[in-house]
Amino acid sequence: MRILVVEDDAALASYIRKGLESEHYAVDVALDGAQGVAMACGVDYDLLILDLNLPKMDGISLLRELRPEKPQLPVLVLTARPRVEDRIHALDSGADDCINKPFSYSELSARVRALLRRGRPSVESVLQVGDLHLDRVERKVERKGRQIELTAKEFALLEYLMRNAGRRITRSMIIEHVWNINFDTNTNIVDVYINYLRKKVDEGSPSRLIHTVRGVGYELSDRHNEVA
Amino acid sequence: MNAETNYLNEAFHTLSQPVMAMRATLELALEGDGTDARQALGETLLLLEQLTRDLALVREMAGLGNVIDRSVCAAEPLLWECIEEMQPVAQAGRVKLHASVATVKMLCCESLLRRALFVVLDTLIAEATPGSEVYVQLAADDGTTRLELRPAPMERMRAHLCCRLLEHAGASVSHAADGGVVAVFRSETGRQIPANTSVDEGLLTTG
DSSP states (O other): OEEEEEOSOHHHHHHHHHHHHHTTOEEEEESSHHHHHHHHHHSOOSEEEEESSOSSSOHHHHHHHHTTTOTTOOEEEEESOOOHHHHHHHHHTTOSEEEESSEEHHHHHHHHHHHHHHHOGGGOSEEEETTEEEETTTTEEEETTEEEOOOHHHHHHHHHHHHTTTSOEEHHHHHHHHSOOOSOOSSOHHHHHHHHHHHHHTTTSSSOOEEEETTTEEEEOOOSSOOO | OOHHHHHHHHHHHHHHHHHHHHHHHHHHHHHSOHHHHHHHHHHHHHHHHHHHHHHHHHHHHHTTOSOOOOEEEEHHHHHHHHHHHHHHHHHHTTOEEEEEEOOOEEEEOHHHHHHHHHHHHHHHHHHSOTTOEEEEEEEEETTEEEEEEESOOOSHHHHHHHHHHHHHTTOEEEEOTTSOEEEEEEBOOSTTOOSOOSTTSSEEOOO
16 A cells, blocks of 8 residues: 655654555655645555645645545644644645644554545455455455465555456556556566465465456456456 | 766666657658558657656656665665565576675665665666576675675666665765675664664654
C-alpha cells in the first residue's frame, strides 16, 4: 500500500517514513503543499498524512484543492494546534482524522491502520480470492488450509494482486506500488517475483490463481480459464 | 562543472538522442512510400517509448532536491536485505551476485540508499552477461564507510541516476580505476547519534 506524507519538517517526515516502511508500506514524502497536492493528484495513493503548516500551500488549502479530485482518499492530519476549533476546521475541510503533535509513532501507526481499514473495502485486514487467504495483520497466507511462507516482497506483491483481484495489472503498476519505483526497471524483476509467487501459491493446487495477460501483465483471479 | 549543470547537460544529451532519431525517421518516411511510412511510425513509437523511459529517470533525478537527510544507519542488515531482494533476479539471469558486508554504522539516508542499491543492482544485473559477476563490498576505512560496486553501470542515464541517488543518500561518489563505483559515507562515531533514532521511542515533535 502506498502512502504520501506531506510534512515540511524533514526530520519528522523521515521518522514517519522509516516507521511506515518498516511496516512494509511504500512511502513518498513531499516537503511543501504545492508538491504535495501535485503528487496526491498525480499518483494513486491509499492514504495521505498531511501537516497543516506547510510552505507554498497550507494543509487546509491543499485539502480543499484535493477533495474534488480524490474524494475517497483517506486523509490523516497532523496538527500542532491543540484547539478543538482547529481540529473541527480540518475535519470540515475534508480530513478523516486528526492527530496532535507531539504524538507517538505507535498511535500514528494505529490511526493509519484504522483509516486504511475503513477507507476502502479492498484493504480489509484479511483478503480472500477463491481458496487463498491473506491476513495483513498476522502476515500469514493460506491456501486451502496450507500455510504459504513468503518473503516480505512476495507478500507485498501478493497483497497488491489480491487487492486488485480480477483486474489486469501492468508491470509498471506493480513496480510502482510494490517497489515504489516510478520508472522502468532494466531487469525482469516483476516476472521473476511472479514466478516465485506462482510456485508457492499455485503449485499443487488444481486451479491456478495467477494468470499472465499477454502484452499487458498479470491478473489474479479464481477464474479457471487462462486470461487471453 | 557543478552537479546541477552536469545533470542538465546529461538530461539534454539523453533526451535529445531519441528526439533527433524520431525527426530523422519521420523525414525519411516523408520521402518514401506507404510501406516506409508505416515502418517509420513503428520505429517512432519505439523511440517515443525510450523517450518516456528517459523522462521518468529525469523526473526521478529532479525530484531528489538538495536536502540530504542523514541519520545513523546499521548498514549491514539494510545491504543484505537489498542483496537478498535482487538475488532471485540475478539467479534468473545466471549472474553471480557476490557480497562482502562489514558490520558498520554509518551516516546516511536509509530510504535513498535502499533506492540507490535497487537501481544499481537492477542496472548491473541487466547489463551483465550470463555467467558474469557483480560485486558489492562494504567496509570500514579510517573513519569512513566505503561501499564499492563492481562493475560500474554502463547506460549513461542510469549510471548518472545511481550516482545522484548515492550522493543524496549521503555519500561522496567516485569511479574506481578498475571500473567500479565507490561511495564513501561518514562512519558513525558515537557522538553523532541523535537522541531519538527509533521511530517508536518517545514522542515525535516538530519544529
